Amino acid sequence: MNISSSSSSKVDIEQEPLLTINGLRAGYRGWEVLSDINLRLKPGETLGILGHNGAGKTTLLRCIAGLLAPTHGQISYDGEDISRWSIPQRVKKGIVLVPQGRALFRELSIRDNVMLGAFRKTPSEALQAWNSLSERWKWLAERQTTHVEKLSGGQQQIVANARGLASLPNLLMVDEPSIGLSGVAVTELVEFLKGLRSEGKTTILVEQNVGLAANVCDHFMILRNGEVIGLYHRSELPMENLWSLF
Numbered sequence: 001m002n003i004s005s006s007s008s009s010k011v012d013i014e015q016e017p018l019l020t021i022n023g024l025r026a027g028y029r030g031w032e033v034l035s036d037i038n039l040r041l042k043p044g045e046t047l048g049i050l051g052h053n054g055a056g057k058t059t060l061l062r063c064i065a066g067l068l069a070p071t072h073g074q075i076s077y078d079g080e081d082i083s084r085w086s087i088p089q090r091v092k093k094g095i096v097l098v099p100q101g102r103a104l105f106r107e108l109s110i111r112d113n114v115m116l117g118a119f120r121k122t123p124s125e126a127l128q129a130w131n132s133l134s135e136r137w138k139w140l141a142e143r144q145t146t147h148v149e150k151l152s153g154g155q156q157q158i159v160a161n162a163r164g165l166a167s168l169p170n171l172l173m174v175d176e177p178s179i180g181l182s183g184v185a186v187t188e189l190v191e192f193l194k195g196l197r198s199e200g201k202t203t204i205l206v207e208q209n210v211g212l213a214a215n216v217c218d219h220f221m222i223l224r225n226g227e228v229i230g231l232y233h234r235s236e237l238p239m240e241n242l243w244s245l246f
Contacts, residue, residue: 015042015043016042016079017040017041017042018041018042018043018077018078018170018171018202019039019040019041019064019075019076019077019171019202020039020040020041020074020075020076020077021037021038021039021040021064021073021074021075021076022038022073022074022076023036023037023038023072023073023074024036024037024038024039024060024063024070024072024073024074024075025037025070025071025072025073026059026060026062026063026068026069026070026071027059027071028068032071032226033056033059033226034056034059034060034063034070034226035225035226035227036073036227037056037060037073037226037227037228038228039221041171041202041204042202043170043200043202044200044201044202045202045203045218045219046193046196046197046202046203046204046205046216046217046218046219047203047204047205047217047218047219047220047221048204048205048206048207048213048214048216048217048219048220048221049061049204049205049206049207049220049221049222049223050207050208050210050213050220050221050222050223051222051223051224052208052224053208054225055223055224055225055226056223056225056226057175057206057223058100058175058176058206059226060223061097061173061175061204061206062097063075064095064097064171064173064204065087065090065095065096065097065173066082066085066086066087066089066090066095067087067097069083069084070083077090077093077095077171078093078170082095088120091120091167092120093170094167094168094169094170094171095169095170095171095173096117096164096167096169096171096172096173097164097173097174097175098160098161098163098164098172098173098174098175098177099160099175100175100176100179100206101179102156102157102159102160103160104148104156104159104160104163105148106147106148106149107147107149108147108148109144109145109146109147109148110140110143110144110145110146110147110148110151110159111130111140111144111145113148113159113160113163114130114133114140114159114162114163114166115130115166116163116166117129117162117163117164117165117166117167118130118166118167118168120167121166121167121168125168126166129165129166129168130166132165133162133165133166136162137158137162139155140158140159140162152182152185153180153181153182153185154181154182154184154185154186154188154189155185157177157181157185157189158188158192160177161174161177161192169201170202171202171203171204172196172201172202172203172204173203173204173205173206174193174203174204174205174206175206176206176207176208177189177205177207178207178208178209178212179208186209186212189212190212190215190216193205193212193215193216194215194216197216197217197218203217205217210239214234214237214239217234218233218234219231219232219233219234220232220233220234220237
């Protein structure tokens with residue numbers, strides 16, 4: 001992995017990155033939130049982005065997903081410049097975001113919410129995705145007609161995760177998935193994220209639960225006020241004074 005801020009870094013020549021970000025700046029209504037972000041993420045890697053509220057974590061994911069246009073810099077995916085691509089174009093290429101707050105349709109059923117993630121797939125691909133997800137979480141099929149508003153927070157997060165996977169992503173981004181979850185639900189979330197890593201799914205996780213992130217990510221980027229202030233492998237993460245870095 002090769003992640004960096006504005007400083008130069010050694011380029012990994014062993015494997016081409018899946019995601020490359022160069023000199024990214026972004027913000028809202030003239031207020032700059034991200035400043036000169038550089039990133040190289042190789043296929044199969046799991047990146048945790050850490051930092052306090054307002055550090056720019058979600059803004060970075062929004063730029064990658066196409067929800068926010070950068071003011072400067074370039075985002076490349078699988079060798080193509082996607083900086084000005086639409087959201088549907090990015091989803092079609094396998095870039096998927098599970099947003100903070102889950103963004104489920106509470107009046108719809110479990111199955112309807114999950115299958116919204118497969119709306120650009122063929123009927124056979126969508127059915128295959130549903131069957132695979134039902135194997136992963138058997139209760140999805142058992143309760144598929146239940147409206148999501150009747151589910152617990154942990155169950156709703158699983159439905160949001162399943163909707164993301166129904167898109168058959170090559171790059172899955174998950175934003176603050178542990179917010180509001182019980183201890184049991186957090187444990188289930190950790191197992192889900194570990195499973196993605198073992199399957200070789202390229203994943204970016206934004207998470208304030210540092211212990212959770214340390215359990216499931218291989219690499220870490222620490223953001224403060226929109227700038228990268230630390231880059232670590234999991235074995236190097238300074239857990240004893242990590243919050244002081246934020």
